Amino acid sequence: MTAYIILIVVVAVLLLGVGGTVLLRPRGMHGVRRSRNRELDLTGSMPKVSDSGSGTGTDTITVPPAQRPPAEAPPVPPQPIIERPPPSAGRMVRLRARLARSQSGFGNALLALLSRDRLDDDTWDEIEEVLITADVGVTPARQMVSDLRTKVKVEGTRTPDDVREMLRTELLAQVETPASRSLRTQRHEGRPAVVLMVGVNGTGKTTTCGKLARALVGDGETVVLGAADTFRAAAADQLQTWGERVGAETVRSDKEGADPASVAYDAVSVGIEQEADVVIIDTAGRLHTKNDLMDELGKVKRVVEKRTTVDEVLLVLDATTGQNGLRQARVFAEVVDVTGIVLTKLDGTAKGGIVIAVQRELGVPVKLVGLGEGPDDLAPFDPVTFVDAILGG
Incomplete structure (x- = not known):
């Protein structure tokens, strides 16, 4: 009885050994044994799987690395639009109305005073005050008053047009200067x-x-x-x-x-x-x-x-x-x-x-x-x- 039991155990062990080998080494559909050997891909983040294609059981299959999205180009700042300004000639004439609105108070006051029928000392003092208030300066103001008084005495009767022309002549004489008003902005001697x-x-x-x-x-x-x-x-x-x-x-x-x-x-x-x-x-x-x-x-x-x-x-x-x-x-x-x-x-x-x-x-x-x-x-x-x-x- 004991010998019979021992015989059964030995047979069972042998059967298990044969089955384990089959599980560990299965054969492919064509009877060729295949084994896989994974290798590290140094050129990408994904590993490579080798498959030599020969019957040696050492096959390598290469899996390409994941495609990286192309880097986005930095945004290009918008280029400023280059303007073509108008020439400087005639600008003051075009802006004359704006200048007149801001300066006419000064001129109107002088015209009103000079148009009075009688120009006494008090009136001339008022004219001088208007000039000084307009930042003409004390000395130029007194010079203008002196010149105007002389013209009034010489010319006698004055119409509104006469008064305007007289004042215009005097103001131009004060504003004009022998020095040139032109800007020296031309190249010279090969330099700017x-x-x-x-x-x-x-x-x-x-x-x-x-x-x-x-x-x-x-x-x-x-x-x-x-x-x-x-x-x-x-x-x-x-x-x-x-x-x-x-x-x-x-x-x-x-x-x-x-x-x-x-x-x-x-x-x-x-x-x-x-x-x-x-x-x-x-x-x-x-x-x-x-x-x-x-x-x-x-x-x-x-x-x-x-x-x-x-x-x-x-x-x-x-x-x-x-x-x-x-x-x-x-x-x-x-x-x-x-x-x-x-x-x-x-x-x-x-x-x-x-x-x-x-x-x-x-x-x-x-x-x-x-x-x-x-x-x-x-x-x-x-x-x-x-x-x-x-x-x-």
Whole structure:
């Protein structure tokens, strides 16, 4: 009995051994034994499965790596639309109505006083007061009153037209100046003209640089802008925006507080390399009472002159500041030899007499006037148009 049981156990063990081998080594449909050997794909994140295709049982099947989506190109910023500004010629005539609205109070008051039947001392005192209030200045006002009194005595009877023509002649005599009002913005000796814009904070200096660039481009000239106001990043940004609108390159420093003279020098160098017609340099607004800042402005001019000549030094004055503007003008003239005046905000004040006062004080002409906030509201100053606008003629 025991032997029988042992025999059954041995047979069972043998049967299990044979079946295990079959399970571990199954044969394929064609009787070829297959085995799989997975290998690491070094060129992709997915493993490769080998299948040699031979009867050795070492077959390799390559699974391609997952396809990566193409990288998206960075968005291209929109290119600014380059504008074609109108030429500067005739701008003041086109803006004459706007000038007349702001200045007619001054002219109307003078016409009313001079049209009185009897011009006594009190009336002449009123005329002088109107002139002084209009920022003509005390000395020029007294000179005008003296001239007018003489003309009234000589001519005798006066019609309204006579009064207007008499006043027009006198105002033109005060506004006119022997100095040329033309801007020197033409290339010379193979180099661009250089315009240095100076003035205190708040006069619209940077805006004037941009508007002047527009006017020159409208006249067919090529312009390079120099952002030498390195103390305000916003000033450089503003100037660059003006330049982009008319296709003018702006030279600036990426470092706030950089040396203004260095930026101005670089701007002139770029202008020379590009054979530009004119380089306009914007400087930081300086208080005329700060000696160190004024000295720095003088340095900017000296450094530029190592590369080329400075053809224009334009002092930007706010027409609404009146006699305070004259004090500013005197100090700037001592430092950088001002060649011309730009009067901004002339459309917003009835004190057009500042034109007479500032020319008399400095002996240099008003060359440009700002007659509005629009991009093309900067105009070459024309005395006849100015006086006629004051008188409403």
